[in-house]
Amino acid sequence: MDDSLSYPPIDPTNFDLIIVGTGLPESVLAAASSAAGKTVLHLDPNSFYGSHFSSLPLSDLTSFLHSQSSSHPLSLSPFLTSLFLFTVSGLSLFFTISHIAIDLSSSPMYSDLDISSHSPEPLQHSRTFNLDLAGPRVFFCADSAVDLMLKSGASHYMEFKSVDANFVCDGDGKLSSVPDSRSAIFSDTTLGLAVKTRLGIFFKLVDGHLKAAVVGSDGGDESCDESGRISDEDLESPFVDFLNKLRLPPKIKSTILYAIAMADYDQDNMEVCKDFLKTKDGINRLALYHSSVGRFSNALGALIYPIYGQGELPQAFCRRAAVKGCLYVLRMPVNALLMDKDSGSYKGVKVASGQELFSHQIILGPSFIVPSPLLKSSPDILQAKLKDFGLQDFRGKVARGICITKSSLKPDASTFLAVYPPKSLYPEQVASIRVLQIGSSLAVCPSGMYVLYLSTLCDDAIQGKKSLHAAVNAIFSVPISGTPENSNTDESENAEVKPTLLWSALYIQEMATCSFDSIFSTPMPDGNLNYNDLLDATKKLFHMMFPHHEFFPETAFTDPEDDGGFDQSPSDDSLNS
Secondary structure, three states, X not given: OOHHHHOOOOOOOEEEEEEEOOOHHHHHHHHHHHHOOOOEEEEEOOOOOOHHHOEEOHHHHHHHHHHOOOOEOOOOOOEEEEEEEEEEOOEEEEEEEEEEEEEOEEOOOEEXXXXXXXXXXXXXXXXXXXXXXXXOOOEEOOOHHHHHXXXXXXXXXXXXXXXXXXXXXXXXXXXXXXXXXXXXXXHOOOOOHHHHHHHHHHHHHHHHHHHHHHHHHOOOOHHHHHHOOOOHHHHHOEHHHHHHHOOOOHHHHHHHHHHHOOOOEOOOOOOOOXXXXXXXXXXXXXXXXXXXXXXXXXXXXXXXXXXXXXXXXXXXXXXXXXXXXXXXXXXXXXXXXXXXXXXXXXXXXXXXXXXXXXXXXXEEOOOEEOOHHHHXXXXXXXXXXHOOOOOOEEEEEEEEEEEEEOOOOOOOOOOEEEEEOOXXXXXXXXXXXXXXXXXXXXXXXXXXXXXXXXXXXXXXXXXXXXXXXXXXXXXXXXXXXXXXXXXXXXXXXXXXXXXXXEEEEEEEEEEEEOEEOOEEEOOOOOOOOOOHHHHHHHHHHHHHHOOOOOOOOOOOOOOOOOOOOOOOOOOOOOOOO
């Protein structure tokens, strides 16, 4: 039986843009391109939206991770010739249109997958989970992702709840609250008067600098502008040096660097730190955190999380794209790129049904590559055109973990973020480990259960797994084979009872992206807590394709029939509860 019969024909066959994969960057580009008046075809070989940014039931997540942990070559002839017959007044005329079909293959984006089940209960409720592939992720209330949702109208399809608290691991292995305002600093009973005074001076200095910068940008009085500014020399120096200059205690310095400014690497160690945070960037991150607190009156702190999981975000942009005419086809693999035989330019794609579809440009998800043997067998002009395509620009790795338990790590909080700074779990720990706990109130797990997402940047799988295991052992009581589930290795009376680990998935994810000419490839999820860098890269890609079009015009999604979502006035109580 011909498998192609199960695939519906796609009509029309010509588009301004074809996008393969419904990850967040692809979905944003589909919405932005549709808003710009472009005809867009959006394909996905999966049966769900989101690709590497999706939220999946437990069993589906396991299947996806396994499927994306190995290469999947496709079997197609590299040369495709289409023969067309036209009959005019009884005379048969033959026209041959030749394309070269360059087969596509998928490159494994995950490795060292380790799935452990210590209880049958999570699997029994598999379909009631919505597990984030790219967790942990949150939104700062004032960050660019929220602004983009407001501007594009994607917020009409999402609802959020506040992240209850933010914690940081201190030198003793305990989780302490992160002060998010001056009032929080002075109400914190764990801080001494001297520390509170220095912190107050620090935040006053930062606030004065930011206000002076606003005055300067508005063309105000220069003397006023300069009086409150931090010097240019300090702004270009490492943020950790600036904090040391202000003589902030190590615990407070660690909180500012890793739990508010969200630095990744050990800022005190020049040998292992791959990304020193400059003072100007640290100040901007403090400003983002501070401006996020109180932006929405029903958000308790700076952070929010979407109901049903992060996979709702790409779906929301896909819905906005559909409103503007984007055509969607799921369960439709793309097997090959169509290249002009003479010029080597991109012409379209060949899908699993055998149908050829044509477009001026294409965007591919990050896992697609051209197999090297096939490329070498292609004509010289194509080898020259495609020599860099499929050679991913690997930008490191991120170790991720998903853990399920039946009790909260912090008894008084259901949804919270916890940061374990470098060296807080073991001496060789060079990068922060972030942990996000989500409760059932956000519809990501059954009632009475909790999902914890872990992530840390790493050089290789050994380093990444060591960090994940250190965090898991610090957070959970891990059942030993043959022992009861509620057993705890530390039974001293004064010991804090850890949540029992029911199920976990630990894996290493590649951070890769590549692009070529009119064939663009989107990035994998990065190691950040928010989406700002990914969305900045997506916006740049849009302007590379359509340099004369605005990225989401202000009037693009002001359809009178649309309602719900955010109010576009950030000062209003516009967050869905």
